[in-house]
Amino acid sequence: xxxxxxxxxxxxxVESGMNLDESRNGPVMKPKSYVFVGRGLxxxxxxxxxxxxxxxxxxxxxxxxxxxxxxxxKEKHDTTTEILLQATNLVNQKRYAKKKKA
Numbered sequence: 001x002x003x004x005x006x007x008x009x010x011x012x013x014v015e016s017g018m019n020l021d022e023s024r025n026g027p028v029m030k031p032k033s034y035v036f037v038g039r040g041l042x043x044x045x046x047x048x049x050x051x052x053x054x055x056x057x058x059x060x061x062x063x064x065x066x067x068x069x070x071x072x073x074k075e076k077h078d079t080t081t082e083i084l085l086q087a088t089n090l091v092n093q094k095r096y097a098k099k100k101k102a
Contacts (some may be wrong), residue, residue: 001013001014001015001029001032001057002014002057002058002060002061003029004064004065004068006065006068009065009069011058011061011062011065012029012031013032013054013057013058014029014030014031014032015029015030015032034050034054
């Protein structure tokens, strides 16, 4: 399982555990610890499957985080542009009002 922390911009491979803390809703996510030692040849295909699954999960999470960050940047840019347009309109209105009085 992959956990994405959008605020800290971090991706973690995790596994769900028992929720022993009743103050939290949902499963507790804890870091996944893979130990690839002491196995014979019969486990190699299984390990390759695990690594393929991890690669896929990481690629998907990376893409999702990149999309989120790009959207955040676009929203920030759009907000800045809107503020600048409003300020420009206000300045132009004041100039027009001064010319009208004169």
